[in-house]
Amino acid sequence: MTTPSRLTVLAGPTAVGKGTLAAYVREHHPEVWLSVSATTRRPRPGEVEGVHYHFVSDEEFDRMVEQGELLEWAVVHGRAKYGTPRGPVEAVLATGRPALLEIDLQGARQVRASMPEAFFVFLAPPSWEELVRRLVGRGTEDEEERAARLDTARIELAAAEEFDVTLVNDDVRRAAEDLVSWTRTPVPATKRD
């Protein structure tokens, strides 16, 4: 019997660089299957339907939720809805190929509830100061908005203890290589069943 491959979930605070890490893995490690989320937000320049996201209408997203087609879903930053289509994840894991989800914290908690055998990676900034710099550095938000973002970041950082491991994003290449090596590790017997 083939042991099913591992599902790895990458989550972490806003502005910590999850997207950059996922992009590195997509480019340098095509053997790792990256889930393509459904989202109701509009595509940004350069984003390709079916590669970066499945861009869907609100009605289509709600239909997917109702039909149980999403493994998890969340409203992120109080704006758009994002969710992981369940079918492709299950199909890939059955073939023995490692699968990776790059999602927000609310989504990671839902996956842990339904698939506790998955491996949960918390992506952390090199330091609190660095996260503050990334969050407020652009200078495009007013004082109130910045304070709100920092409050959120503080709460999000405290979630690290819910994860199997914390990955520090001080160097994209090194962090991505560590992440990829974890996706290859078989599911430990203690986490199966």
Ligand code: 5GP
């Ligand atoms: P962006 O709009 O910048 O591509 O992504 C915004 C946020 O949505 C990121 O924190 C990203 O991790 C999160 N996200 C992307 N896809 C999913 C998903 O399928 N589920 C959940 N819960 N969050 C997602």
